[in-house]
Amino acid sequence: MSLDLVIVGCGGHGREVLGIVRAVNAAATGGPVWRVLGFVDDGPSEVNLKRVRRLEVPYLGGTARLGEQPAGTHLALGIGDPAARRSVDQRLTAYRLPAAVLVHPDATVGPDTVYGEGLIVFPGARVTTNVTLGRHVHLNQNSAVAHDCALGDHVSVNPLGAVSGDCQLGDGVLIGAGAVVLQRLRVGAGATVGAGACVVRDVPASAVVKGVPAR
Missing domain, CATH: 2.160.10.10 (Hexapeptide repeat proteins)
Incomplete structure (x- = not known):
């Protein structure tokens, strides 16, 4: 059974992470490993939202939407800058969701x-x-x-x-x-x-x- 996944950040780095997820699923012999529920991002640009729509993955809203996800949903931090990634990681620990x-x-x-x-x-x-x-x-x-x-x-x-x-x-x-x-x-x-x-x-x-x- 596939594991639920939300990607945090819908900029270029986050969309590259989606490419990795799709490659992992394509290579899996027992069916898809991950079911991508969508992206969350607290400040997405209109350009990036348009690019996410082209990938046919929903934009769920800000990171507060993580509190509504099913128990056991995994996170992937699609954030390239180390300092920003650390800050977001520290903030999201409150949701107690595992990282993929x-x-x-x-x-x-x-x-x-x-x-x-x-x-x-x-x-x-x-x-x-x-x-x-x-x-x-x-x-x-x-x-x-x-x-x-x-x-x-x-x-x-x-x-x-x-x-x-x-x-x-x-x-x-x-x-x-x-x-x-x-x-x-x-x-x-x-x-x-x-x-x-x-x-x-x-x-x-x-x-x-x-x-x-x-x-």
Whole structure:
């Protein structure tokens, strides 16, 4: 029997999450895994509402509508920014709804990987072995997380971002598109690594670094 699911956020990231859900359902051999009830969003633009309608999935209203959903309904936070995702996650805990784990069938999650609720792995992403992923981590298209890494809660690795072996990323870290973190480095909580950067030394918490080498 399919599990009920609501996607939080009907912007581009949320609609990409719907694509992952549909790919998971299409690949399942025993019937669809998820039944998408709709999107919730507290401030959707008219453009995004129009795009959601084209996908033939209902817009349910603001996040307060989560209180009306059937018991056991799962949530997927379709919010790309780590800080915003953390804020919404904290606010929605009052509804006591579980967070879905979504792994696109074209992604790879290797052996000895431990992950929290809400993990979303986009197509082409690669996770190797002995990796720990926190709550609501998002690994975007064609990103990579190598062996022996630990990523905290609400981390985002954007498309083509690469985290080399034995790295630690604190809560809320954002690795920009095409950025690389070299092996055995630490990126502090809330830090941002700009697109295309190459991190060659530890990054302090809340810092913003960019360039090659990243500064």
